[in-house]
Amino acid sequence: MFRFSFHRRRSASLVTRYSLLVGGRQGLDQALDLLARPDIRTVPLAGGDTLVGAADPAVNAVVDLQDLGLDVISVASDAAAIHIGALVTRSALAEAAPVRACYSGVIAEAAQRWGGSVQRNRATVGGAVATAAGDDPLIAALLVCDAMVVLYDRTGFHELPLVDYLADRAELLAAPALITELVAPAPAAGTGAALATVARTPADAPIVLAAAALTTARGACVAARLALGGVAERPVRLPAVEAWLVNRDLTEETLLAAGAMAADLVNPTGDFRGSAEYRRAMAGVLAARALRQALAN
Amino acid sequence: MQLQFILNGKPQAWDVAVNESLLDALRRHGVFSVKHGCETGECGACTVLLDGVPVISCTMLAAQAGGHAVVTIEAQGEHPEQGWRHTPGLSALQQAFIETGAIQCGYCTPAQLLAAEASLAENPNPSEAEVRQALSGVLCRCTGYVKPVEAVLAAAARMRGEEGISGIRYSVNQILHIEASNPQSPIPNPLEMRGMLVGKLLHSPIAHGYIKRIDVSKARALPGVHAVLTYQDIPRVVHSTAGQSDPIPGPLDFFSLDRKMRFVGDRVAAVAAETEEIAQRALALIEVEYEELPAILDPRESMAPGAPVIHDEPEYVPFGACDPQRNLAARIDINLGDVDAALAAADYVFEGEYQVPRVQQAPIEPFVCITCWDADDRLVIRTSTQTPFHARRMLAPVLGLPIKRIRVIKPRIGGGFGNKQEVMLEDICAHLTIATRRPVKMEYTREEQFVASTSRHPMIVRLRTGVMADGRIVANEMHVLSDTGAYGNHALTVTGNTGHKAMSLYPADKGPDGQSNIRFHADIVYTNLPTSGAYRGYGVPQGFFPLESHMERIARTLNLDPLAFRLQNVLQPGEEHPMSKAWSEGREAHGEIVRTNAIVECARVGAEMMGWNQRIGESANQRMGEPQIRSFADSPIRRGQGMALVMQGTAIPNLDMGAASIKMNDDGSFNLLVGATDLGTGSDTVLTQMAAEVLGCPPEDFITYSSDTDFTPFDVGAYASSTTYISGAAVVDAARVVAEQIKQVAGRMLDAPAEEIMLAERQAWAPDGRSVTLAEVALQSLHHSQQQQIMAVGSYVSPDSPPPFAAQFAQVAVDTETGQVTVEKLVMVLDCGMIVNPATASGQVEGGMTQALGYAICEEMVFDTAGRLVNPRFGDYRIFTADEMPEMQVCFVQTFEPTHPFGVKAVAEIPLNGVAPAVANAVYAAIGVQIPRIPLTPERVWRALQVHK
Secondary structure, X not given: OOOOOOOOOOOOXXXXXXXXXXXXXXXXXXXXXXHOOOOOOEEEEOOOHHHHHHOOOOOOEEEEXXXXXXXXXXXXXXXXXXXXXXXXXXHHHHHOHHHHHOXXXXXXXXXXXXXXXXXXXXXXXXXXXXXXXXXXXXXXXHHHOOOEEEEEEOOEEXXXXXXXXXXXXXXXXXXXXXXXXEEEOOOOOOEEEEEEEEOOOOOOOOOEEEEEEEEEEOOEEEEEEEEEEOOOOOOEEOHHHHHHHOOOEOOHHHHHHHHHHHHHHOOOOOEOOEOHHHHHHHHHHHHHHHHHHHHHO | OEEEEXXXXXXEEEEOOOOXXXXXXXXXXXXXXXXXXXXXXXXXXXXXXXXXXXXXXXOOEXXXXXXXXXXXXXXXXXXXXXXXXEOXXXXXXXXXXXXXXXXXXXXXXXXXXXXXXXXXXXXXXXXXXXXXXXHOOOOOOOOOOHHHXXXXXXXXXXXXXXXXXXXXXXXXXXXXXXXXXXXXXXXXXXXXXXXXXXXXXXXXOOOOEEEEEEEOHHHHHOOOEEEEEOOOOOXXXXXOOEOOOOOOOOOEOEOOOOOEEOOOOOEEXXXXXXXXXXXXXXXXXXXXXXXXXXXXXXXXXXXXXXXXXXXXOOOOEOOXXXXXHHOEXXXXXXXXXXXXXXXXXXXXXXXXXXXXXXXXXXXXXXXXXXXXXXXXXXXXXXXXXXXXXXXXXXXXXXXXXXXXXXXXXXXXXXXXXXXXXXXXXXXXXXXXXXXXXXXXXXXXXXXXXXHOOOEOOOEEEEEEEEEOOOOXXXXXXXXXXXXXXXXXXXXXXXXXXXXXXXXXXXXXXXXXXXXXXXXXXXXXXXXXXXXXOOOOOOXXXXXXXXXXXXXXXXXXHOOOOHHHHXXXXXXXXXXXXXXXXXOOOXXXXXXXXXXXXXXXXXXXHHHHHHOHHHOOOHHHHHHOOOOOOOOOOOOOEEEEEEEEEEEOOOOOOOOOEEEEEEEEOOOOOEEEEEOOOOOXXXXXXXXXXXXXXXXXXXXXXXXXXXXXOOOOOOEOOXXXXXXXXXXXXXXXXXXXXXXXHHHHHHHHXXXXXXXXXXXXXXXXXXXXXXXXXXXXXXXXXXXXXXXXXXXXXXXXXXXXXXXXXXXEEEEEEEEOOOOOEEEEEEEEEEEOEOOOOHHHHHHHHHHHHHHHXXXXXXXXXXXXXXXXXXXXXXXXXXXXXXXXXXXXXXXXXXXXXXXXXXXXXXXXXXXHOOHHHHHHHHHHHHHOOOOOEOOOOHHHHHHHHHHOO
């Protein structure tokens, strides 16, 4: 809805309480207590870039998650999964050596492909996952890396696939629950990944994007993962295309056929940056392109 | 709550509201270097360092800074001489920004400096790409990023002790620019006044209709609210918002507040309250019931029979051929020669329709205005305006005050680009001050800036051109449908310029009788969309995209070399400006001879810089026998080069007037007072340089003060590329009189004839080599003998508007699968007369080309079916960032324009004209398909490719 009651300075109703947490699980529990209040609509605050910028008047209070130790990227060993704290910023993610080294650097590239350089210094991975914007390349990249989301709720920590989280995102977060971490499992040997986008300008938010990860052995596809952005409210994975690719020779014809399947499977709505028809066509072009590049990587 | 943090190295304990942004808290505590450009973090003007990392402060709560260290530009450096207190001076970065000319309006400069500082702290030897990445979070609308990037690289080199390889090439007047890098300097915002209220507007949610019922009682009852104004509360004075000379060349059709709503965003009511928050709450308490009318959202429907009438008010004052009953705000008909006969005799007649979008000037500083009564009961208006004197004259009847009781001050402002050639907030802010007797400040949000200010007129342009088989153009006809939006400000003059400038480049006089056969017809119509207005280029970019696209198509169809075809037909030096006798912004026209025109040389130099004769693109691909578009197995990327020739004007002849005064001080320094309005272009610097040149002293000996209706002489303001030419001539005029006065005094001191005295190196020299300093002359004149104030006023109006000319080249890469166009290189070679300051002149061209690049590729205001703007924020409305810019090269072919004492012509607007057609022509060359509509969005290009598959 188009509004003109846009407040540059936040209205009094936006935030009525401000809570700083002291860290650790105790801090997480305190945060959940605040989020659970029935009479005050409270939301977690990470970098603030999206939340404060949106100035949603329905939000009564925020809980600042800084100082909970959620801003750490850790890898147990070279072959292990990468643990990305929810408050890791996009710029930190884009620059982290282990992130750049795995999945052909697609997570780092995708983290970079959003907003301006100054915004990325505050915008967090957790914020991106909580928002799950349909055209956010980071979500698509995490999807094709089979990333897991770690949620913390009253019953403790839960790890679930990002794709499942996206399906039930609103209910899961309303529990209430906090996103504490993303886990990118170590890629299987022979895995290459890639991101393909179309945008009005080179650094603009993509209109449509595709992320792909392919694991191959002797020219045949062992595993395939494909995600699209800009074609639905949230980035989507395309398991049907992925299953179809497995055990096939990854010829140009195969990749083009996979792209065509992808285009058939999505049902985008158009907006001023691209019509439904264009987005569907680009889903096919970019899916094939991401797969082709993933194969080359 | 209390916020404890470190600000610029000092511990602070501030009381902040829990919902207060860090930006607001900083500004509330007097840290004004942190600028407001948007509310969504996308412009980056509010950047601060948080623990050494650049972050956005408008989307960060102040409370989140608790326990952290915040650094603003105040900590980076300051003028080295603070009276007896000496400081280390400016930082290496600040110094480099000054020396390279990286500062234009200065509004985004603090953010750029902080982003650069953090980047260099991490990486003292960055590549250009890394610097561009570091600056990419801060939007700059002035510079095109060329000089800021160069400044950071130069500063980095200097900080590494590699002074000798720094990239500094320019000599810029440093003293004047120190002001721009001073965090306290830009915009009226830093001003705080006791009892100052915040003004806010309630905007219309409907595109067309009446206020059926409005109840402001709850808003008025809200504690802290001092005034709520509707159309029922203030006099109904019809006027125009266009900042133009008297009489306004357009209809008077606007009221400060009205019962009728004419677009989504029109004014419903205004509130003044003690805080912005209270003002916002008051707006929400205003109850309005609307009676909606059918709306016109497509200019093609404006004049249709039975269309709703947008301006049916009885007070409407028409101008010229306007007809509000038919929604016609203005109409232009110009006929030169016999177009019909020439078309009939032509070997070929080419017809085409082209479309250009509504785009926003998008200065990073939104409109801001402060009004108050002074001690003498005069209304003082501090405002981000390009036309302070016009604003004063135009506001007088609206406010019910004589002109002499209004003072308009233009402080340093954060860019305008024509947007601020409009009386936009001043009237309503003043009404609130009159209603409350209190100072009132109003500042637009970014969304308001998009919706409730002005934008470039969108146009649908039809061209019909008669050409002989050998390429001679014998007739040219342009038919324009221009959308002025809800009000008719600038309606006539913008579109008049479309024809006057674009249609003059090719005189269409290559028929047997040698006469120009040109027809220009324009209907400028009202719609229920936001108001169009002035935007740098002033109608001319809208003309040149169609014209130069059309020329490309003709050349290619006739198998003529596109450049040679243009040069065969282009306006020549010594010829009469074809349209000059027919049109002069709605006033009496006089013929003008084009005395200087180096367009042929511009084209030659540009072609060489671009490698034009070895160009890539369609013809080269075809020569190599390749198919038009290669199959998927090859790269889907196709490259092409394109070009366009363009011209502009220099001020409005016989109308634009500027004046200056120069006063000598005891120490031989001078006060230079100019009415001219530096809106961030560096015109204060250029005007000072001119005075300094005449008076034989360096520019730093001048205290330049501009644009204050109480103190400075009159000037029409910053528009029509007039300042260097018109105001500059006035400055030279004043300086020459002052020089004569100095020579008289010095002659007496040196016992030499005054006419033989020379001024140079801060001294007056006798022919025999003896000299006295200007300080000695000043003391002699003010204190010692035959005392008099050395002082003079100069003013200037020109009968000529000498056109600058330019050749624009572009190279693009087109992704034929997605339609995405990436511009790889832009080259512009210009004849702008003599160049006074290479840094400011090339900065104007780089910044202008960048705005024009947005026009070509990505910028467009898009509306839904209810007339609501769907992209009223940066990001959705994309403007280019530092990390995605093409390579840009600028070159001047200098000519000495004899109508000006320094030989100058205009430079500010012409860079807007050529990029879109050159890029479109490059795309045409790359893919063999011409797309007659900008911006060349991926989908638009993709669709064109689908049709031609």
